[in-house]
Amino acid sequence: MTKLETLRIDKWLWAARFFKTRKLASEAVSGGKVHLNGRRCKPSKEVKIGSQLLIHKDQYSWDLYILGLNHQRRPASEAVLLYEETTESHDKRQQQIIQNKEQRQFLPHSETERRPNKKQRRQIHHFKQS
Secondary structure, eight states, X not given: OOOOSOXXXXXXXXXXXXXXXXXXXXXXXXXXXXXXXXXXXXXXXXXXXXXXXXXXXXXXXXXXEEOOOOSSOOOHHHHGGGEEEOHHHHHHHHHXXXXXXXXXXXXXXXXXXXXXXXXXXXXXXXXXXX
């Protein structure tokens, strides 16, 4: 078995479990959500061990260094070993998670935000048939 020296960035993002599919990883890289060594890149760009990645996904961001390359998608416990996140990035993301939980806790849920329950669906169907 040969040891990998380089790997496409979209394949690495998929193998490291940042994106569910390679297509989503490729679209994120093309859309400027992923920066390699401080620069935008294309999905076919090769990454090496020691490269720096800045990933923006949803409202969160990761600043990390690549520690390993894997051409297959492995369990999450192994995927975590492929990179090392900076402490500043980790702390900032944890603060954002806490803030989002607090905001959701204090914002009241309106009736229109939820899906209709079984009784409401029956009323809708009854109304449409009338």
